[in-house]
Amino acid sequence: MFGFNEAVHGLKPLTTQKFLDFLESAGPIPKNTLKKGFNFGFEDFVTPANKLAAHIKRKHLPTRSLLVFNNTGDTRPRGHLTDTECRPDYTAAFDENWNNGSTFWPLMQLVGEKASKGDNSPEQTAVSYLHYLLLARPDLRVAQGLLTTKKGVTLLLGIGGVGVRSLVFPWEEKKKKEISEAMFAFIYRLYDPGEFADETYVKTTLEVHEQVATAIYDIRIRTNSAQAIECLGFRSIYASTPFETRTHVLSNPFSEVVVDGKPLTVIKDQLCRSNTRFNEERYLRFELNVLHRDISKGNIMITDPEKRVPSPTGASTSEDRPHKNICFIKHIRDERYDQHETSVLLIDFNHAEILETKTDADNKKTFRTGTPAFIARAVENNGALPFPKDLRLVVGIPKAPRAYASQHPKRSEDFPPSSATILSEMPDDHPHPWRHDVDHDSESVFWVFLYWAMGVQPNDHPSEPSPSGPWSDLTGSWIARDRLIRAPDTDGVVHSFLRPLVSLIVDLSHILRCDGSWLPASDKRSSNGYVGEAFQRLILEFLEDNKDKDFMREKLKIEERRSIDPMIWLLSIPITKTEQRLAEEQARAQKRKLAEIEDAEEQDRRQHPDFATTSTSQSEDDELEDDEED
Numbered sequence: 001m002f003g004f005n006e007a008v009h010g011l012k013p014l015t016t017q018k019f020l021d022f023l024e025s026a027g028p029i030p031k032n033t034l035k036k037g038f039n040f041g042f043e044d045f046v047t048p049a050n051k052l053a054a055h056i057k058r059k060h061l062p063t064r065s066l067l068v069f070n071n072t073g074d075t076r077p078r079g080h081l082t083d084t085e086c087r088p089d090y091t092a093a094f095d096e097n098w099n100n101g102s103t104f105w106p107l108m109q110l111v112g113e114k115a116s117k118g119d120n121s122p123e124q125t126a127v128s129y130l131h132y133l134l135l136a137r138p139d140l141r142v143a144q145g146l147l148t149t150k151k152g153v154t155l156l157l158g159i160g161g162v163g164v165r166s167l168v169f170p171w172e173e174k175k176k177k178e179i180s181e182a183m184f185a186f187i188y189r190l191y192d193p194g195e196f197a198d199e200t201y202v203k204t205t206l207e208v209h210e211q212v213a214t215a216i217y218d219i220r221i222r223t224n225s226a227q228a229i230e231c232l233g234f235r236s237i238y239a240s241t242p243f244e245t246r247t248h249v250l251s252n253p254f255s256e257v258v259v260d261g262k263p264l265t266v267i268k269d270q271l272c273r274s275n276t277r278f279n280e281e282r283y284l285r286f287e288l289n290v291l292h293r294d295i296s297k298g299n300i301m302i303t304d305p306e307k308r309v310p311s312p313t314g315a316s317t318s319e320d321r322p323h324k325n326i327c328f329i330k331h332i333r334d335e336r337y338d339q340h341e342t343s344v345l346l347i348d349f350n351h352a353e354i355l356e357t358k359t360d361a362d363n364k365k366t367f368r369t370g371t372p373a374f375i376a377r378a379v380e381n382n383g384a385l386p387f388p389k390d391l392r393l394v395v396g397i398p399k400a401p402r403a404y405a406s407q408h409p410k411r412s413e414d415f416p417p418s419s420a421t422i423l424s425e426m427p428d429d430h431p432h433p434w435r436h437d438v439d440h441d442s443e444s445v446f447w448v449f450l451y452w453a454m455g456v457q458p459n460d461h462p463s464e465p466s467p468s469g470p471w472s473d474l475t476g477s478w479i480a481r482d483r484l485i486r487a488p489d490t491d492g493v494v495h496s497f498l499r500p501l502v503s504l505i506v507d508l509s510h511i512l513r514c515d516g517s518w519l520p521a522s523d524k525r526s527s528n529g530y531v532g533e534a535f536q537r538l539i540l541e542f543l544e545d546n547k548d549k550d551f552m553r554e555k556l557k558i559e560e561r562r563s564i565d566p567m568i569w570l571l572s573i574p575i576t577k578t579e580q581r582l583a584e585e586q587a588r589a590q591k592r593k594l595a596e597i598e599d600a601e602e603q604d605r606r607q608h609p610d611f612a613t614t615s616t617s618q619s620e621d622d623e624l625e626d627d628e629e630d
Contacts, residue, residue, distance in 0.1 A: 002086075002128040008243050009127045011156070011166040016182060019167040022157065023185045026142070027194025030060050037180035041171055042150050045114075046071055046090065052180070053092075053187050061191050065094040067109065070101055079104035079206065079213030080136050081236050088129045089114040090146060092190060104206055105136035106215035109190045112146040112156075122147055123154075130158030134242035138250070138269060139201035139217065143242075144190060153179065155186055160246045200269075207235075217250060219267060231257050234267055238301075241350045245270060249301070249347055266301070266345055293351040293436060295444035296371035297451055301345040353436075369436075374447040376440035377478035377485075384434045384517035385482070387426045395510040396420045397524060398537045401544060415524055415533050427520035434517060442532035446508050447481070450474065450488070452558070453505060458497045459555040466561040467492045485509045495561065498551050504542045508535060 014022070023029060034055065038048035049069040057066050073089040090112030097107040111129035115122035126147040133143040145156040152170040159165065169179045189196060203218040219231040231252070238249035248269040257264040292299075351369045370379055378385050399417040400408070451474065454466055470493050473484040488509045489502045511534045519526035546552055 002131050004121075004124045004127065009124070009131070009164060011123060011127070011154070011164050013166050013168060016167060016178065019155070019157075019165070020182065020185055022165065023189050026189060026196045027192060029185050029188050032181055032184040033059070034180070034184070037176040037178075038183070039176070040153065040179050040183065042114075042148050042153075045069075045146075045148050045153070049092075049183070049187065052183055053191075056184070056188055056191060060188070064191055065096055067092055067187065067190055068095050068098060069110075070098065071114075072101065072103075073114065075102045077103060077105050077108070079106055079215065080132060081239060082132070082135060084132050086128060086132060088112060090148075104213050104215075105132070106204060106206060106213075108133060108136070110144045110146070112148070115147065115149040122149060126154070126156060127158070127164055130156060130164060131242055134158055134160055134246070135239040136215070136236075138236055138239065138248040139198050139204060140193070140196060141198050142193075142196040144186065144196075155182060158243070160242050161244070163243050202230075219250070221267070229257060229259065229264075231255065231264065231267060238347060240348055245349045245352060247348060247350070249345070268345065268347065270349065291353045291436060291438060292346060292349060292441050293353060293369050294348065294371055295346070295441050295448065296374040297448050298371070299346060299348040300448060301347055302343055370444065373451065373475050373481075374444045375478075376436075376443040377482055378434070378515060379436050379440050380478040385478075385515040387518055388423070392423045392513065394421045394423050394514040394519070394525065397530075398507075398534055398541070400537050401541050403544075404537060404540050411533060415527075415530060418524070423514065423518060426518060437528055439516060439528060439531040442535055443512055445532075445535065446512060447474070449508070450484075450505060453494050453498070453501050455561050456495065456498065456556040456558055457561050458495055458551075459557060461495065461497045461554075464492065464495050464561065485512050497554065500546055500549065500551055504538065507538045507542075511535065511538075 038052055040048045046069045053067040053069065057064055069090060069092045071089060072091040073087055076085060076087050077091070088108075088111035090110070091103060091108055092110035093103040093107050094109070097103050111133050113122055113126035113129060119125065126145055130143050130145045133145070134140060137143065141160050143158040143160075145158060147154040147156065150171075152168060154169075155167045157165045167182060169175050169182070200219055200221065201217050202220050205216045207214045207216050214235050217234050217236070219234055221229050221231060233255070234250040234252045236248060237251045238247070240247045250267045250269070251265060253265050255263065255265045370376070396418040397415050400412045400415075405412040454470060454474070457463060467490055470484060470488075470490055473480040486509075488505050493505075494501050511531055514525065516526040516528075516530065524530065543552075
């Protein structure tokens with residue numbers, strides 16, 4: 001959904017000469033030889049536009065299809081990947097792409113707004129059409145639009161990753177010739193977009209099936225060796241924020257293209273406001289200088305594992321490949337996979353922050369951002385979590401599995417395994433000033449995992465309701481989610497067949513029970529990046545320990561389990577007696593669990609009134625941890 005932001009979508013006016021210079025910067029435009037101007041006006045803009053378009057074709061582009069302008073305010077165009085309901089008043093498309101006064105979004109060349117009586121924000125409406133046109137046209141770098149009012153006409157250029165530039169003409173007789181000159185260049189650029197189009201997209205076709213239209217693109221990309229590769233039949237599956245971090249994701253699950261020994265089935269095309277490609281592979285994954293800041297269930301895409309088959313002869317290796325020392329979990333578990341192979345694609349970097357470009361003075365906390373239920377607790381709190389009033393156990397650094405340590409020796413050295421400690425007071429030396437950082441992104445990954453685990457239903461097993469308590473905590477405030485961190489293993493939190501997942505949920509939640517700011521700077525667990533490191537070790541260990549278990553191979557239905565509130569029956573919503581009884585039992589069990597944890601923590605506090613923060617023996621660690629979990 002489009003939301004107008006003056007800083008992003010506000011019109012930046014240009015002089016006539018600068019506007020024409022920008023049009024010509026995309027490619028040469030012939031001189032207009034017409035001596036008379038056309039009678040463009042508010043009541044009839046389409047007729048003179050079509051006359052000028054026909055003249056340009058006849059005089060300068062005789063082999064091109066005819067560009068046709070239509071009034072389209074009464075017709076909702078189809079074929080937009082967002083299914084937007086907006087209806088541009090003006091639309092331009094080539095003659096063969098019109099059908100009974102309607103066309104498709106991926107085939108539009110121009111969109112415009114005719115201000116109506118009572119419309120207080122026609123400029124915002126016109127910009128929204130450019131927004132949706134750029135979403136529908138990944139092959140355009142610049143989209144063209146216009147706005148007519150009773151006072152005049154505004155020509156618009158929506159520049160991907162930059163913003164909107166405009167040129168305004170009043171409806172005055174003395175401006176008639178000047179308007180025609182500008183419209184000549186403006187319409188010629190629609191015929192021949194030049195650099196306004198992205199040459200990467202070499203062909204666009206429209207596939208229409210049962211009233212659903214989808215644009216199919218043939219794309220030419222270049223690898224690190226500058227070799228051109230033809231990627232045929234990719235369709236747009238996601239697009240966002242065309243005037244900021246413009247993002248398009250295109251997919252062809254049946255693609256036969258292979259790059260560096262790996263099948264290429266997804267292409268992510270992303271542009272920063274600075275007009276440079278957003279190399280999240282280098283920054284985000286390996287140097288930790290990019291924060292996504294909005295990791296949530298809607299921003300993670302996963303490829304079908306059944307379509308990604310490891311090489312029977314083993315993965316190819318190359319010493320001169322970038323990031324040759326980086327290795328993902330697929331290769332660690334099975335060396336037949338390439339070391340850079342991953343099934344996860346992180347998308348939508350609209351709120352991302354590039355720390356590498358900041359000086360120390362600028363490297364401070366920024367405004368809070370994130371999606372409810374997935375945002376880190378400290379980020380929602382807009383500061384470090386409050387130091388606990390009672391004693392709190394801080395689990396030790398988990399040991400790196402052997403396969404992980406062999407592939408990541410530096411990480412294993414930076415975070416050696418350690419014993420648990422009891423935390424009783426705030427340290428004098430804080431590790432670093434608080435800001436939204438990479439460990440908060442790692443916490444968001446935990447919330448996404450928990451959300452998924454709570455909602456999945458095994459295909460071939462009886463349906464089971466999900467307790468309402470954890471769902472209420474997950475969608476509640478950071479305080480409620482902190483409560484969920486302390487008691488994540490409520491009965492029924494996952495389907496009974498998937499019960500082994502609870503042990504992983506508990507292990508990950510233990511890492512999150514301590515805010516890094518509670519620890520002294522000398523403690524490795526306060527280091528930026530520790531949460532993600534601990535998560536990787538625990539997840540790999542879990543996968544290895546359970547790789548042959550039945551639940552690991554089970555087909556799952558996502559977000560299928562119902563949440564049953566024990567008070568639903570009071571609202572006369574029909575549920576079965578079994579569901580009612582189960583919901584009440586689950587609510588009571590959750591209350592007992594929280595009460596037991598609070599009692600255990602109170603007992604620890606009484607037993608250790610003067611306990612300083614110190615390491616304990618491993619046997620004591622296990623005993624204390626068992627006390628807290630009972």
